[in-house]
Amino acid sequence: MSGTAPDGRGGPHAFVADLTAPLLDEADHHHLARVLRLRDGDAMTLGDGRGAWRSARFRLDPGMGPEAAGEVVEVAAPERPVTVAFSLIKGGRPELVVQKLTELGVDQILPLAAERSVVRWDDTKAVANLGRFRRVAREAAMQSRRVHLPEVLALGEPADVADGPAVALAESGGEPLGAPGAGPVDVVLVGPEGGWTDDELAGRRTVGLGSTVLRAETAAIAAGTLLVALRDGRLTAQS
Amino acid sequence: MSGTAPDGRGGPHAFVADLTAPLLDEADHHHLARVLRLRDGDAMTLGDGRGAWRSARFRLDPGMGPEAAGEVVEVAAPERPVTVAFSLIKGGRPELVVQKLTELGVDQILPLAAERSVVRWDDTKAVANLGRFRRVAREAAMQSRRVHLPEVLALGEPADVADGPAVALAESGGEPLGAPGAGPVDVVLVGPEGGWTDDELAGRRTVGLGSTVLRAETAAIAAGTLLVALRDGRLTAQS
Numbered sequence: 001m002s003g004t005a006p007d008g009r010g011g012p013h014a015f016v017a018d019l020t021a022p023l024l025d026e027a028d029h030h031h032l033a034r035v036l037r038l039r040d041g042d043a044m045t046l047g048d049g050r051g052a053w054r055s056a057r058f059r060l061d062p063g064m065g066p067e068a069a070g071e072v073v074e075v076a077a078p079e080r081p082v083t084v085a086f087s088l089i090k091g092g093r094p095e096l097v098v099q100k101l102t103e104l105g106v107d108q109i110l111p112l113a114a115e116r117s118v119v120r121w122d123d124t125k126a127v128a129n130l131g132r133f134r135r136v137a138r139e140a141a142m143q144s145r146r147v148h149l150p151e152v153l154a155l156g157e158p159a160d161v162a163d164g165p166a167v168a169l170a171e172s173g174g175e176p177l178g179a180p181g182a183g184p185v186d187v188v189l190v191g192p193e194g195g196w197t198d199d200e201l202a203g204r205r206t207v208g209l210g211s212t213v214l215r216a217e218t219a220a221i222a223a224g225t226l227l228v229a230l231r232d233g234r235l236t237a238q239s
Numbered sequence: 240m241s242g243t244a245p246d247g248r249g250g251p252h253a254f255v256a257d258l259t260a261p262l263l264d265e266a267d268h269h270h271l272a273r274v275l276r277l278r279d280g281d282a283m284t285l286g287d288g289r290g291a292w293r294s295a296r297f298r299l300d301p302g303m304g305p306e307a308a309g310e311v312v313e314v315a316a317p318e319r320p321v322t323v324a325f326s327l328i329k330g331g332r333p334e335l336v337v338q339k340l341t342e343l344g345v346d347q348i349l350p351l352a353a354e355r356s357v358v359r360w361d362d363t364k365a366v367a368n369l370g371r372f373r374r375v376a377r378e379a380a381m382q383s384r385r386v387h388l389p390e391v392l393a394l395g396e397p398a399d400v401a402d403g404p405a406v407a408l409a410e411s412g413g414e415p416l417g418a419p420g421a422g423p424v425d426v427v428l429v430g431p432e433g434g435w436t437d438d439e440l441a442g443r444r445t446v447g448l449g450s451t452v453l454r455a456e457t458a459a460i461a462a463g464t465l466l467v468a469l470r471d472g473r474l475t476a477q478s
Contacts, residue, residue, distance in 0.1 A: 007411050008452040104461060105451045144451040172246050176473040210467060212344045212383040213247040222343060225464040226474070228449060234415040235465070235474045 003073040011043035049149035081107035082227040086220040087114040087192040102140035116194035174206030188223040242312040250282035288388035320346035321466040325459040326353040326431040341379035355433035413445030427462040
């Protein structure tokens with residue numbers, strides 16, 4: 001049946017590969033049993049990360065898997081998925097950004113190497129960091145009862161994404177996000193502390209996120225909050 | 240003259256008691272000289288924390304104070320100041336919340352002891368924590384070039400603030416923030432992980448911050464982002 005995501009009242013949420021014959025990862029089972037202290041038979045919800053979920057009962061025996069206790073609910077993906085791309089910065093907290101963007105409901109998360117990012121990753125580091133970001137996103141998606149896992153993309157450059165009418169760079173003095181007339185923005189790129197270069201800005205739309213000067217991580221979280229509120233029709237641009 | 244806040248292009252920002260005869264605190268001078276590596280004569284801005292600011296030039300000699308280099312600009316306080324109150328929780332990161340709410344431009348920040356907060360402070364701890372939160376807010380206000388320091392209030396209870404038509408508790412399934420008809424919301428209270436009690440909810444407005452289940456700290460940051468966007472007229476409720 002179709003429906004909405006769990007609201008958290010049905011217990012904690014975990015992802016499994018198969019909703020018909022659910023089995024928890026060892027780490028998830030440990031978290032539920034030891035950290036959240038679930039007992040045998042306690043209510044929880046299970047998701048496949050691709051929009052389907054069902055109610056279940058936790059089993060203390062990790063070999064048994066949770067017992068399905070409700071119909072499978074299918075939640076439609078957003079019609080207008082939103083993306084936040086954020087530039088890596090020295091001393092930054094990229095895990096905090098990935099965690100918050102996932103909780104807020106952003107569909108696609110992209111770490112960026114902007115020209116002034118300072119931070120550079122070699123291939124080994126890029127693979128390790130992408131794996132860590134995806135683990136952070138998975139945990140945050142369980143915490144926030146998301147039914148669609150966000151897509152965490154590999155490190156890119158602004159040129160990889162900064163084209164198309166719905167893409168804008170966050171920049172002080174840019175148009176308000178969702179301003180009428182200019183068309184909707186679905187992808188916001190957040191620059192490093194040193195700002196975008198003229199090359200990166202050339203010919204591209206810019207959006208302002210407020211009247212204060214935001215740290216890169218705060219700008220990314222604010223962009224995610226506003227994009228999701230606009231995507232879900234809770235807010236609209238001032239006309 | 241009247242005007243807008245500095246946009247960050249005029250260098251780093253610091254607060255002084257007197258804009259006419261400015262003197263930097265020792266800690267601020269150290270930060271500017273050692274961490275940001277300003278040199279003698281570098282551009283910076285000075286604010287009094289109450290809406291006035293001016294351009295200046297940094298002096299390496301801490302005894303001299305910065306040299307004023309521009310007229311004093313007066314920025315009007317928001318007509319509809321916004322408040323975020325957030326419940327303390329075990330293992331929470333209240334400093335992160337205070338930092339982000341300050342950067343985003345929230346006018347008033349209030350730590351709450353909700354019924355299910357679990358965390359309790361005695362008087363000594365409450366005073367120490369309030370002092371720390373105010374230091375965090377001051378640093379974040381410098382970082383974000385705010386001209387009005389946010390007011391960080393002493394630990395309160397929902398009953399201290401949760402009355403009046405513009406006050407709402409953040410709660411899954413509540414009306415969207417800024418929904419037309421119900422009147423504007425200027426004060427959002429964010430509950431602890433265990434949620435509000437029936438007593439706290441009784442007879443009060445509730446607002447929803449999205450369709451995901453947000454961690455308390457994320458809910459507070461999202462509430463701040465949306466309240467400031469509505470306050471500044473960048474977004475409006477979907478009608």
